[in-house]
Ligand SMILES: Nc1ncnc2c1ncn2[C@@H]1O[C@H](COP(=O)(O)OP(=O)(O)OP(=O)(O)O)[C@@H](O)[C@H]1O
């Protein structure tokens with residue numbers, strides 16, 4: 076990125092951070108996040124605050140670093156060999172990367188749903204929903220209620236209520252995705268990261284998930300990556316637009332209330348992107 | 355209202371951000387607890403080792419290991435909370451296990467070098483055993499003929515066992531023909547064949563019938579019987595790990611089954627297949643019994659693999675170890691060292707081939 080371009084992106088930020096988020100209680104605050112894979116820098120200076128109980132959509136063309144960014148928010152990024160990072164992510168008043176923070180605790184509180192459904196194939200449907208409790212050693216009573224509640228929230232209950240003990244591998248791709256959403260909810264995360272959770276779903280399940288997201292955002296903070304502009308508009312309160320020039324690190328071009336980003340973007344590139352003119 | 359100011363200083367600081375690995379930072383508390391958890395059990399165990407008459411292995415197993423586990427558990431509980439305790443146990447057991455096997459391996463190699471190096475010299479590596487009697491001094495004679503023999507025999511067995519083994523694995527995982535259960539059963543059964551039985555089989559079928567004399571070729575066939583199940587089973591495991599999506603992906607591009615296997619599945623499994631080959635080689639290279647039965651031995655250098663008894667390192671070692679002369683035993687150690695080094699070289703070559711580049 077040229078200096079001019081870089082300053083331009085910064086200039087945008089200066090105004091936006093005085094947007095309506097400034098006064099809200101912040102659940103998580105990513106500050107100046109830069110990311111490297113080996114020597115290659117793939118993200119530069121990303122700063123996004125995530126207000127409590129809101130939905131933030133991350134949009135941008137393929138390969139600009141949205142998945143990479145979201146994985147820095149619950150310390151999954153560090154599992155990749157060669158990964159490096161600068162900046163901080165504030166959560167519960169502390170940098171999640173400070174040495175006295177237990178990454179297990181972070182990943183329990185900050186749940187994640189991945190692009191590809193990844194249910195545990197050898198477990199039953201019920202076993203999958205409850206697997207987080209087992210793996211994290213978390214104690215919650217009334218497992219039957221948890222199973223029903225989370226499967227309902229994920230819009231899967233009616234399809235599986237008669238075969239909760241069937242193997243999860245038997246479900247269709249879309250059903251599997253809803254199953255892993257239920258699984259993520261069962262451990263009661265405070266933040267839910269969703270990386271294109273609907274890319275494998277039909278329109279009906281997608282709508283169901285979107286309803287779920289809206290419903291959940293009354294309780295928890297959600298960060299969702301999506302390539303579906305309508306979806307971003309429908310579910311999110313805030314939007315951040317990522318962009319990367321060829322072989323350059325990605326950065327946030329513009330961010331702010333979703334209505335502004337889609338209705339009245341400041342940057343020409345944002346306007347083009349949200350109107351489907353490139354990317 | 356908080357307004358973040360992006361002045362030129364801020365911009366500079368962003369541009370000069372250095373890649374870091376914050377997850378590698380440790381709290382002082384963590385560092386201290388780990389240090390104490392390592393030092394205290396070691397000191398206590400050291401006391402029992404040197405100041406008491408309790409045998410060393412008992413000290414290690416009954417005193418040191420439990421103490422170390424306890425210390426690691428306490429250290430983890432102090433520095434990371436109860437979540438860390440199970441991790442710490444696994445850590446200690448994993449490290450302990452690795453150290454244990456390393457110690458055994460290293461003491462083996464050290465013994466081998468200490469005893470073997472006495473024999474190894476240029477002449478030892480380049481000469482054969484002709485004109486040498488068991489009592490000849492170490493300056494004369496060598497194992498070059500046996501090295502050549504071992505390489506020939508292993509090479510012949512690889513020519514047979516690798517194609518057949520990989521083809522078997524492909525039949526089981528890719529062709530998935532009707533005979534799969536029987537094939538798998540046979541391979542399984544074959545892997546239980548003792549090496550002496552493989553030798554006996556070749557002896558009865560090929561040598562006693564007069565079809566051929568003792569030779570590298572007969573030895574290679576006996577080795578192949580032993581190598582085949584290892585190659586086939588390991589290759590099968592590896593191919594099984596290749597995700598089904600890869601196969602359907604290739605088929606959906608109009609690929610034939612054969613091309614799917616050759617151009618997509620096998621390349622994806624390349625490192626694993628090389629491992630299968632390496633394991634197969636390692637399985638046979640030191641086998642002595644079949645060679646005693648079917649290759650005979652020789653003191654001269656033999657180049658013809660088909661119709662002459664031939665020396666190999668295992669039979670050379672076998673022949674010398676039994677001699678009542680110290681120099682002969684030393685020669686055996688030297689040959690054992692050479693054998694290990696050959697195996698190591700073969701491993702390295704296989705690894706280099708296996709690494710390859712993405713096309
Ligand atoms: N494990 C990795 N090792 C090296 N480079 C990687 C790795 N993962 C991602 N990258 C690189 O980082 C950049 C950002 O990738 P990322 O997956 O975050 O993009 P994305 O915005 O999520 O794209 P998409 O919308 O297609 O999912 C890409 O250039 C990619 O090549």
Ligand SMILES: [Mg+2]
Nearest residue numbers: 141142143270
């Ligand atoms: Mg992605």
